[in-house]
Amino acid sequence: MFNCRYFVLQNGSSSNSNTVPTPKVIIDQDSDPDATIVEVTLGDRLGDLLDTMSALRNLGLNVVKASVCLDSSGKHNKFAITKSSTGRKIDDPELLEAVRLTIINNMLEYHPEASSQLAMGATFGLEPPTEVVDVDIATHIEIYDDGPERSLLVVESADRPGLLVDLVKIIADINITVQSGEFDTEGLLAKAKFHVSYRGKPLIKALQQVLANSLRYFLRRPTTEDASF
Numbered sequence: 001m002f003n004c005r006y007f008v009l010q011n012g013s014s015s016n017s018n019t020v021p022t023p024k025v026i027i028d029q030d031s032d033p034d035a036t037i038v039e040v041t042l043g044d045r046l047g048d049l050l051d052t053m054s055a056l057r058n059l060g061l062n063v064v065k066a067s068v069c070l071d072s073s074g075k076h077n078k079f080a081i082t083k084s085s086t087g088r089k090i091d092d093p094e095l096l097e098a099v100r101l102t103i104i105n106n107m108l109e110y111h112p113e114a115s116s117q118l119a120m121g122a123t124f125g126l127e128p129p130t131e132v133v134d135v136d137i138a139t140h141i142e143i144y145d146d147g148p149e150r151s152l153l154v155v156e157s158a159d160r161p162g163l164l165v166d167l168v169k170i171i172a173d174i175n176i177t178v179q180s181g182e183f184d185t186e187g188l189l190a191k192a193k194f195h196v197s198y199r200g201k202p203l204i205k206a207l208q209q210v211l212a213n214s215l216r217y218f219l220r221r222p223t224t225e226d227a228s229f
């Protein structure tokens with residue numbers, strides 16, 4: 001069940017109408033054991049997103065639940081989605097990235113004013129971002145123990161198409177298992193949280209360092225034609 005807190009917005013708006021709010025897309029694999037939860041926010045500008053639901057179905061997905069929550073930051077559209085073929089949550093990182101890019105592309109089609117607020121604006125939008133993110137400054141990687149069987153990997157960096165797939169691939173290349181996680185697109189940045197383990201145990205310090213160094217090297221290198229998308 002989606003838990004939403006509701007507030008009355010002053011004058012029917014959560015912000016100055018002349019200010020473009022920061023677009024946010026959250027893909028949550030932790031909250032629901034049976035479905036992938038997707039949340040889309042653009043201040044109070046989003047409609048009912050029936051077009052987004054249709055686009056998700058075109059990817060072979062079912063929207064099993066949808067809700068709209070209104071709070072002080074605006075309107076939050078939440079979808080619980082499953083694969084049509086299995087009735088289960090999405091476990092393929094390439095399909096998760098396709099969901100993310102589909103939603104962002106759809107958002108920019110109906111809200112082109114958000115183009116300059118998203119890193120993806122350079123790819124899908126009419127106007128690329130005016131702000132350039134310093135990758136060295138924006139990149140942060142932290143790893144914590146998260147119980148007796150897993151660790152929590154937290155990654156923040158400049159966003160770009162294919163990033164989710166590439167992160168999961170780098171982790172898998174070190175034989176580390178991704179159990180679940182959350183991937184957030186917030187303006188020009190991407191923020192990921194992955195529950196990871198090595199042979200059913202948390203990552204030891206040496207392996208944490210290897211993983212952090214591998215991710216840091218990848219995220220800080222110039223974008224090449226080898227990107228996934």
